[in-house]
Amino acid sequence: MLRKKLEKQISYLLSRAGRFSYYSRIRALGFYKERRIRLSAAEKWKLIFGSRSEVIFPFIDIDITTYCNLRCKRCAKCIPYFEHRKHYTAEEIEQNLDLLTRYTDRICFANIIGGEPLLNPDLKRIIAVCAANKKIEHLELTTNATIMPDDDVLKAIKDGAVTVHISEYENLGPRYEERLKALVEKLEKFEIPYEYQFHKIWLDFGEIEKRWYTEKELDRMLIRCPMNSCTVYNNKVLYRCGKASYLAQHGMVTSEDDLIRMEDISSKEEMRKAVKRFFSIKHLPACQYCEAHPKGIPAAEQLEKDNDL
Ligand code: SF4
Numbered sequence: 001m002l003r004k005k006l007e008k009q010i011s012y013l014l015s016r017a018g019r020f021s022y023y024s025r026i027r028a029l030g031f032y033k034e035r036r037i038r039l040s041a042a043e044k045w046k047l048i049f050g051s052r053s054e055v056i057f058p059f060i061d062i063d064i065t066t067y068c069n070l071r072c073k074r075c076a077k078c079i080p081y082f083e084h085r086k087h088y089t090a091e092e093i094e095q096n097l098d099l100l101t102r103y104t105d106r107i108c109f110a111n112i113i114g115g116e117p118l119l120n121p122d123l124k125r126i127i128a129v130c131a132a133n134k135k136i137e138h139l140e141l142t143t144n145a146t147i148m149p150d151d152d153v154l155k156a157i158k159d160g161a162v163t164v165h166i167s168e169y170e171n172l173g174p175r176y177e178e179r180l181k182a183l184v185e186k187l188e189k190f191e192i193p194y195e196y197q198f199h200k201i202w203l204d205f206g207e208i209e210k211r212w213y214t215e216k217e218l219d220r221m222l223i224r225c226p227m228n229s230c231t232v233y234n235n236k237v238l239y240r241c242g243k244a245s246y247l248a249q250h251g252m253v254t255s256e257d258d259l260i261r262m263e264d265i266s267s268k269e270e271m272r273k274a275v276k277r278f279f280s281i282k283h284l285p286a287c288q289y290c291e292a293h294p295k296g297i298p299a300a301e302q303l304e305k306d307n308d309l
């Protein structure tokens with residue numbers, strides 16, 4: 001009797017852990033350590049195995065613009081290839097966040113991102129909207145460090161307790177270094193916490209074109225891909241990664257299984273089911289558009305030398 005109960009319990013936990021089969025559970029914990037977020041053992045357990053009653057997102061990118069002043073080869077968000085560009089307004093972001101968090105208990109970590117978020121003219125109000133959302137526990141803004149924000153924006157960042165996450169691109173040369181230094185000095189002046197994400201090498205997932213992988217190959221790709229934990233929220237739809245978001249927005253991949261349309265969710269139960277499905281899929285149709293064995297390329301190599309750096 002006891003053994004049966006134990007077996008049932010183990011099988012239940014494994015099925016819950018399956019929610020996060022898309023990324024290594026060990027990496028998930030390392031990921032949080034990297035961001036200096038201390039989680040208790042109970043919180044780690046919930047993050048890995050999920051919760052019977054709560055809807056928890058470990059990490060979500062909140063897209064606020066598809067504009068960027070750089071054109072990086074193999075940008076994970078495919079920003080150089082966007083056909084129609086857009087800055088989201090604070091009202092749109094508020095509406096989108098309300099929908100996302102209506103039946104969500106916690107977003108452990110939300111990242112304001114683009115494109116380049118410092119280009120968005122409504123950034124000050126957007127930060128205030130995100131900071132006011134009680135379901136978001138940690139707020140961060142990711143920048144390429146090439147734009148100097150106004151003092152008003154810096155104040156909003158400080159008031160919103162936002163950590164600035166700097167993607168540091170050493171290959172961009174001495175003018176980039178000057179801008180990076182100036183930005184860091186400003187952040188320090190405003191006592192804004194910041195951290196660097198410094199990668200010399202990026203993975204080259206190849207051109208955006210369809211390959212013809214088998215389902216088995218797609219399963220392997222999703223499990224192994226380091227981008228598979230980069231959940232992206234754009235215009236009321238949640239996607240599994242930047243590439244999936246780009247492809248769906250350009251009508252190239254239309255599977256409804258690997259995204260969540262927040263406007264279709266009308267109860268907590270529906271949200272729980274949608275999140276379970278979202279995190280349990282074995283393969284992502286978008287992976288058909290990536291190289292199965294990506295090679296390394298220099299970080300932030302530019303497609304054309306037409307940026308102002
Ligand atoms: S800085 Fe480069 S990697 Fe970042 S969004 Fe712009 S084009 Fe993409």
Ligand code: SF4
Binds near residue numbers: 205222226228242286
């Ligand atoms: S589409 Fe698949 S392989 Fe490509 S970045 Fe997303 S998860 Fe990785």
